Amino acid sequence: MKAASILQPNQIEMQELPIPEPAPGELLVHVMASGICGTDVHIFQGEYLGSYPIIPGHEFAGVIEQIGSAVTRFKIGDRVAVEPNLPCDNCVNCLNNRQNFCLNWQAVGVTQPGGMAQYVSVPEKATFSIGDLPFEQGAFMEPLSCVLHGLERLDLTVASRVLLLGAGPIGLLLLQGLRLNGAAEVVVVDKNPDRAALAQSLGADRSATRLDEIELDAYDAVVDATGAVAVMGRTLDFARPGGKILLFGVPPSGQTMSVEAFPIFHKGLTILSSFTSLRNSYQALGLLKSKSILVDKLISHRLPLQELQRGIELIERGSEPVYKVMILPNE
Ligand SMILES: [Zn+2]
Ligand SMILES: [Zn+2]
Secondary structure, three states, X not given: OEEEEEEEOOEEEEEEOOOOOOOOOEEEEEEEEEEOOHHHHHHHHOOOOOOOOEOOOOOEEEEEEEEOOOOOOOOOXXXXXXXXXXXXXXXXXXXXXXXXXXXXXXXXXXOEOOOOEOEEEEEHHHEEEOOOOOHHHHOOHHHHHHHHHHHHHHOOXXXXXXXXXXXXXXXXXXXXXXHHOOOOEEEEXXXXXXXXXXXXXXXXXXXXXXXXXXXXXXXXXXXEOOOOHHHHOOHHHHEEEEEEEEEOOOXXXXXXXXXXXXXXXXXXXXXXXXOOOOOOHHHHHHHHHOOOOOOHHHEEEEEEHHHHHHHHHHHHHOXXXXXXXXXXXXX
């Protein structure tokens, strides 16, 4: 099979590898759609957990090609998506329902081979049936599950006024999720006018390209989906007294966010973060299958496997409107 392997930071090589043999509790998945995530960009840049070489790809869907001897819930030909996080279920965090902080955490496409290959073998317990959902939509199960965890953390009060900063693929999922959570108003800011316009077509009441157009001290909740520390630091300015802030975007490691501390006290702010997901895959598929969350407009590029590096570089540069770049390893 063909696989795209990150040998070391900034170096991807197309490899010809044997098709993996599924272990008794595993399934062999023929990968049909595999989304590039910011995490893949970080792995490519050498900024993330995990070791090299690694076949990346943790947002994918495909068809079961072969099943291990102990598999009971699936059969060959089933259409599936894969939850990449593999908690051990036995450490102190797993045993307290904090599987996202598992001490023995493994993840498909981060610590073990992922979906940027024609085939990948994955544990049955990480596999979810997508029914007749298109593969590209199934590949959104993982990013959407992270978004749902963030929304659970935010615990929005119905009829809230929300400011959302950043309208990339994750911001646009958050936007729709905030709507489902009963936001009365969602204002979206993105410096890229195309992204701001797309946000409006996906349910934003208003969009803006500059922060100085936004009312101060006004919003019940402010959500950052940029991961840019300079923007994250501004979230405090827009929250109303008693408001909530969700820092969802992933900042680069090693950077400091500078905020004035006094307003945190004086405005009585609640500042939240969100790390991966916590049993949100099933919910994510429910929202995709029911079309409560729409993802087709979030796909800006479809590329063959050998163009993975170009896809990552498109996201890094961000010069043309880039949303989700979908790799189609078997086309
Ligand atoms: Zn991801
Ligand atoms: Zn654990």
